Amino acid sequence: MASWPRASSRRTGSRVRRQGSIKHGYDGPTVPAWTKRMPPPDSDTPARSKLAIDRLIARWDVHLREKTLWRMLYETCARAEEILDVNIEELDLAGRRAPVKTKGAPARRRGGRAREDFALETVYWDAGTARLIKGRTRGPVFVTHRRPGPGKVLAPRDVCPDTGLARLSYGQARALLDEHTAMHGPGTGWDLHEYRHSGLSRLGEQGASLLMLMAKSRHKKPENVRRYFKPTPEAIAEVTSLLAPGGSRQ
Numbered sequence: 164m165a166s167w168p169r170a171s172s173r174r175t176g177s178r179v180r181r182q183g184s185i186k187h188g189y190d191g192p193t194v195p196a197w198t199k200r201m202p203p204p205d206s207d208t209p210a211r212s213k214l215a216i217d218r219l220i221a222r223w224d225v226h227l228r229e230k231t232l233w234r235m236l237y238e239t240c241a242r243a244e245e246i247l248d249v250n251i252e253e254l255d256l257a258g259r260r261a262p263v264k265t266k267g268a269p270a271r272r273r274g275g276r277a278r279e280d281f282a283l284e285t286v287y288w289d290a291g292t293a294r295l296i297k298g299r300t301r302g303p304v305f306v307t308h309r310r311p312g313p314g315k316v317l318a319p320r321d322v323c324p325d326t327g328l329a330r331l332s333y334g335q336a337r338a339l340l341d342e343h344t345a346m347h348g349p350g351t352g353w354d355l356h357e358y359r360h361s362g363l364s365r366l367g368e369q370g371a372s373l374l375m376l377m378a379k380s381r382h383k384k385p386e387n388v389r390r391y392f393k394p395t396p397e398a399i400a401e402v403t404s405l406l407a408p409g410g411s412r413q
Contacts, residue, residue, distance in 0.1 A: 209360070230295055232305055233340070234288075234295055247330065247331060250320065251303070340354070359391065
């Protein structure tokens, strides 16, 4: 029984369909000129106020590890995965900065590739984080409270050589934040990504330009930064007062 040859790839299949359209005398579908590109949907991730973040980090029942992580996420406006992957040796404590892997880099290093082989970007923190980073001198910045079990294999970079503790994972960090912020049962607390939204929103309220927000967040498209900017009602009321008649602003 004769069989049709299979296309070796998706690209080959597309070429065959285009050739078939020309062969049978009809053109492929076209997009009307009046259509517009849909804007990216707004993010439903909330942005917390500076007061709420400061109060959470100042709580006596919050461990120093969580305080440092949350403050670092807020001041760097970085993704949680990027900060959790940083080691102490990579921190520039004097310059208050550190290199992080760019978004889209493989989670695991293959073929013995070093971290420096990936594209790195720089994040910056301020005095709040600087006061909390202290103690150990090497290994992951954020580690668990227990050593990994005998059946768990980890890369040398993901284990503190002094304590034997493993790197804190994203799931563990998210659970810790939920534990301290959930008001209506497990899973109802804050999300780690809210610190990124909150930091960018507060910078926007303070008058940071769009280009500066893009540089801080390392976004390549302005519309992506817009999704992160969520000013508080108080900030909107404050800027509205600029429209008051001369001399009547309180």
